[in-house]
Amino acid sequence: MLRNFKVLTPSSLNETLYVINSLKEPYRFLCGGTDVLVRLKDNPNYTKVLVDISRLSELSKIEEHKSTYIIGATAKHLQVLAYEPFKKNYAAITDAVSVIGSPQIRALGTIGGNIGNASPAGDSIAALMAFDAEIETRSVDSNRKIMLSDFFLGPGKTVLAPNEIITKIIIPKFENYRSAWMRLGQRKGMAISKVSAAVSLHYEKHSNGSLKLNDIKIALGSVAPRVIRAVKTEKFMLLKQTINKNMINEATEMLLAEVSPITDVRSDEKYRRAMCGELFREIIEKLVLK
Amino acid sequence: MPFKNFSEENAKPFETVAVKFKVNDEDISLNVPCHYTLLDILRYELRLTGSKEGCGMGECGACTVIMDGDIVASCLVLCTSLTGKKVLTIEGIKSDEKAKPIIDAFIKATAVQCGFCTPGMVVSSYALLKKHKNPTNEQIMEGLSGNLCRCTGYVRIVDAIHEAAKELNK
Numbered sequence: 060m061l062r063n064f065k066v067l068t069p070s071s072l073n074e075t076l077y078v079i080n081s082l083k084e085p086y087r088f089l090c091g092g093t094d095v096l097v098r099l100k101d102n103p104n105y106t107k108v109l110v111d112i113s114r115l116s117e118l119s120k121i122e123e124h125k126s127t128y129i130i131g132a133t134a135k136h137l138q139v140l141a142y143e144p145f146k147k148n149y150a151a152i153t154d155a156v157s158v159i160g161s162p163q164i165r166a167l168g169t170i171g172g173n174i175g176n177a178s179p180a181g182d183s184i185a186a187l188m189a190f191d192a193e194i195e196t197r198s199v200d201s202n203r204k205i206m207l208s209d210f211f212l213g214p215g216k217t218v219l220a221p222n223e224i225i226t227k228i229i230i231p232k233f234e235n236y237r238s239a240w241m242r243l244g245q246r247k248g249m250a251i252s253k254v255s256a257a258v259s260l261h262y263e264k265h266s267n268g269s270l271k272l273n274d275i276k277i278a279l280g281s282v283a284p285r286v287i288r289a290v291k292t293e294k295f296m297l298l299k300q301t302i303n304k305n306m307i308n309e310a311t312e313m314l315l316a317e318v319s320p321i322t323d324v325r326s327d328e329k330y331r332r333a334m335c336g337e338l339f340r341e342i343i344e345k346l347v348l349k
Numbered sequence: 350m351p352f353k354n355f356s357e358e359n360a361k362p363f364e365t366v367a368v369k370f371k372v373n374d375e376d377i378s379l380n381v382p383c384h385y386t387l388l389d390i391l392r393y394e395l396r397l398t399g400s401k402e403g404c405g406m407g408e409c410g411a412c413t414v415i416m417d418g419d420i421v422a423s424c425l426v427l428c429t430s431l432t433g434k435k436v437l438t439i440e441g442i443k444s445d446e447k448a449k450p451i452i453d454a455f456i457k458a459t460a461v462q463c464g465f466c467t468p469g470m471v472v473s474s475y476a477l478l479k480k481h482k483n484p485t486n487e488q489i490m491e492g493l494s495g496n497l498c499r500c501t502g503y504v505r506i507v508d509a510i511h512e513a514a515k516e517l518n519k
Contacts, residue, residue: 065364066383066429092425096386097406113430137419161495162473164407166419167426 064099066109072117072197072226078110080199080222086110088224090133091168093160094176118171118226130228132171136160136183139170149230151238151257155186158242158250171225174210177217177285180252184211184286186240187228188278189257195227204229208278211285236261237346241338242280245325253326255280256338260346262302270302270347281325282318282335289317302347310343311336370431372397373441387426388412391438399439399468403497410496413469414438420476422495439468442475450516451475451509458509462500469496474510483514 066089067082069075079086086108089095098105112118118131121142128144139145139156146153159165159173159182173183174194184207192207196219203223210217219225238259244250260275275296277289292314299306320331365380372395379394391397391414400423403411407422414423415437423436442448451474454460461467470493477484477492484492489510498506 064384066366066427068366068429089427089430092427092430093407093422096425096427100405109427109429111427111429114432160407161410162476162492163410163413163420163422163495164425166416166421167407 063103064107064109066111068111068114070114072115072224075110075112075115075224076197076199076222079224082108082110082221084108085221088112088172088175091135091164091172093164093168094172112224126232128230128232130170130230132174132225132227133169134171136165136168136170136173139183140165148233148236149186149190149238151186151189151240151259152183152230154240155182155242155255155257158182158244170228174207174228175217175219175225177211177213177215179214179283179285180255180281181286182242182252182255182280185255185257185278185280186238187230188286188288189238189240189259189276190230190233191276193229194225195229196223197226198223208288213284233259233261236274239342239345241342243334243338251325252281254282254320254331254334254338256335256342258339258342258346260343262347272296272300272302277314277339279314279318279335279339282320282331284319287317289314291317302343307340307343311340314339366429368428368431370433371435373436373438381428383427383429385428386424387414387416387428387431387436388423390428390431391423391436397438397440399443401465401468403465408497409466410469410473410493411466413472413496415442415472415476420473420495439472442472445475447478447517448475451478451513454509454513454516455506458505458512460501460505460509466496466498466500470498470506474506474513477510478514478517482518484510 067078069078087095087106089109089111090113118133120131121134122129136156136159170183173181188207194205194207194210196203236259240257242252242255244252257278261273263271275293277293280286292310295313296310315336318335320328322328364383366383367380369378391400400414401411403409405424407425412423413420416434451471473493473496481488489507
């Protein structure tokens with residue numbers, strides 16, 4: 060049985076900011092509980108203080124603005140899945156969120172939690188990163204916007220200060236982009252990804268049948284200490300512009316030079332590297348050639 | 350899951366919290382230790398022992414209940430997050446006439462062996478059949494992807510859900 064910790068239950072964002080600013084000891088946010096409670100049951104010393112933010116309704120909405128979509132940090136995975144504009148234009152995000160945990164987990168877990176957890180395998184992270192998502196954080200005396208690709212320092216580590224909280228995930232609007240997210244896991248349900256990749260791109264077809272790439276964003280999970288953007292490969296592809304088999308082959312080679320996977324319980328370095336290339340190739344072919 | 354490394358040192362007096370929520374349409378108002386999960390409250394305080402504790406980590410689905418319309422793992426809902434929620438357990442579902450065909454189909458298809466996963470399976474099936482009147486095999490697998498069964502091999506559970514859907518659509 061869990062015991063020996065206390066739970067603070069602020070009822071508004073301002074109260075939360077005040078609480079975390081005055082807390083002297085280390086604490087953890089509790090919202091969905093799908094990670095925090097599992098760790099706490101496993102290790103009684105995981106944390107002595109929980110700050111339960113599940114009742115902060117001001118952070119739980121998904122909204123459309125003029126040039127952005129804003130996901131509140133405590134929005135559940137299920138809410139993201141049900142949000143119509145994402146289904147149409149942000150397929151990578153729905154692809155990724157639809158396989159997180161199980162239905163029972165997706166009804167509890169939150170997007171802010173998936174990000175704050177900072178797992179190199181966090182499923183929603185690569186998909187959001189492939190859309191240049193930004194994180195908004197708040198503290199009693201600050202309000203920061205941080206690119207998601209700059210938010211992580213390593214496994215479980217972020218640039219978040221002890222008195223800061225993630226409040227929003229901001230996704231710019233993209234017109235006529237296509238995107239997809241794919242992963243390799245042990246099985247379909249309740250699996251942690253061995254490798255995952257998300258790509259969003261914009262291209263046009265010329266009258267002579269050639270395909271011209273206008274923009275591409277590539278994000279990769281579980282192949283580095285944090286989810287990464289393959290910036291060099293993106294630049295290379297934009298320079299080449301014309302999409303064909305040859306270009307995809309060269310880009311895949313380049314991509315493999317950008318990743319640094321490890322061997323762990325789920326998979327080994329060699330396999331991860333090989334599969335990262337294959338996932339990338341499959342996504343590009345799905346988005347462009349088919 | 351019971352706590353690892355449990356020792357006297359960890360067994361300090363705990364704080365209690367007041368929780369107010371609904372279980373099976375009944376108002377519940379309780380003071381419980383702050384480490385209690387929804388599953389602990391159901392089993393230890395309310396004696397609704399249909400929901401089981403399997404893994405205690407949200408993987409097995411034996412503790413599945415419906416909270417505000419969605420199936421959740423009740424072992425991962427801490428009591429402090431419960432205020433204002435509406436919870437429907439297997440005991441509540443049992444009295445809905447729409448659940449009877451599901452339960453009958455589970456028995457008829459021998460979708461039950463040891464029975465430990467069954468309450469969770471029935472809760473997930475009930476939620477699934479509310480969403481999809483005529484679920485495909487794929488929708489059933491997806492709907493049950495958070496429920497583990499180590500006896501049946503799932504085939505008969507899937508059969509039972511198809512059978513229940515037929516009965517419900519009559």
